[in-house]
Amino acid sequence: MEIIFLGTAAAEGIPALFCECEICKEAQRRGGKNIRMRSAVILANRLLIDFGPDMFYQKIKNNLDFSHLKHVLITHSHSDHFDTTALWFRHNPFCHINGDKMMTIYGNEKVEKYFSYSLSGEENKPYIEFKRVYREQTFYADDIQITPLLARHAPDEECFVYYIEIEGKKVFYGNDSGIYPDSTIEFLKGKNLDLVIFDSNTAKHRDGKYHMGILDNVEVYERFKGQGTVNDNTKVVMTHFSHNGQMLHEELEIEAQKYGFIVAYDSLKLEI
Structure with a gap:
């Protein structure tokens, strides 16, 4: 089963649009893996x-074909994760779709409100x-089996991370979140995941409340290992990086x- 990381940055991207910090300047100079769009995976x-x-x-x-995309899972309503503008173009005359190809957006209460407001008049x-x-x-x-789990992120929203079983593989998609609530960690006990994706937003700095x-x-990871959530074959991936973490890609790899x-x-x- 293949997973593609379409973007790996926090809300501002790297290099951030208006920023003159050293990380952003050096990322733009070096290019390559240091250039990061906003986080998403398929x-x-x-x-x-x-x-x-x-x-x-x-x-x-x-080189993706989204005309056949049926399922879009949203973690929370922040604009770097749920930008409704492009969704409005999924109807004639902005796109021409052959047959009855429904695309379903899945999300929490706040995501639903944003969706309804943004696509008002297009419900039919x-x-x-x-x-x-x-x-x-x-x-x-x-x-595809999906279980929403509680994240620790925005105090005014029930943000989700997700446990997913797809094509015989077990995946935990864990951003945006600080250190996960006990209920989420308990749910993942004994899962023997194939893939864990961590929020590593603050990189060299600890956070734990909103990001990690x-x-x-x-x-x-050590808690996961102690309760059978992961094993020696589990792939663990860090993503959702911010310039405020103050590390370039090469520095992140060393650590x-x-x-x-x-x-x-x-x-x-x-x-995986």
């Missing part, structure tokens, strides 16, 4: 997680729909290697 070319403001270029860069178009999902209530997107840094990731973690970069493809 699993097995079937399940897209988050739909941010860079989706148009991410589609082109990765036959191309896009919304389904509300609830904490620890497992649902299916075709044969590398040492926060290590702390959670991640100490723990056997993988540093995601835009268009990284992993087989």
Whole structure:
């Protein structure tokens, strides 16, 4: 099963649009893996997680065909994860779709409100729909099993991270979040995951309340290891990096290697 990291940055991207910090200046000078769009992934070319403001270029860069995309899973309503502007174009005359190809957006209460407001007047178009999902209530997107779990991120919203079973693999998509609530960690006990994706926003700095840094990731990983959530074959990936973490890609890789973690970069493809 293939996963593609379409974007690996926090809300401001790297280099940030108006920033003159040393990380942004050096990232722009070096280019390559230091250039990061807003975070999103696609699993097995079937399940897209988050739909941010860079989706148009991410589609082109990765040669994706979204006309067949059926399932879009949203973690929370922040604009770097749920940008509704492009969704409005999923009907005639902005796109021409052959047959009845419904695309379903899954998310929490606040995501649903943003969706309804942004697509007001388009509810009867036959191309896009919304389904509300609830904490620890497992649902299916075709044969993909998905369980929303509580994140620790925005105090005014029930943000989700997700446990996913897809094509025989077990995946935990863990951003945006600080150190996960006990209920989420308990749910993942004994899962023997194939892939863990961590929020590593603050990189060299610890956070834990809204995002995580590398040492926060290590702390959670050790808890996971002690309760059978992960094993020696589990791939652990760091993503959602901010310039405020003050580390370039090469520096992140040096630090991640100490723990056997993988540093995601835009268009990284992993087989699990």
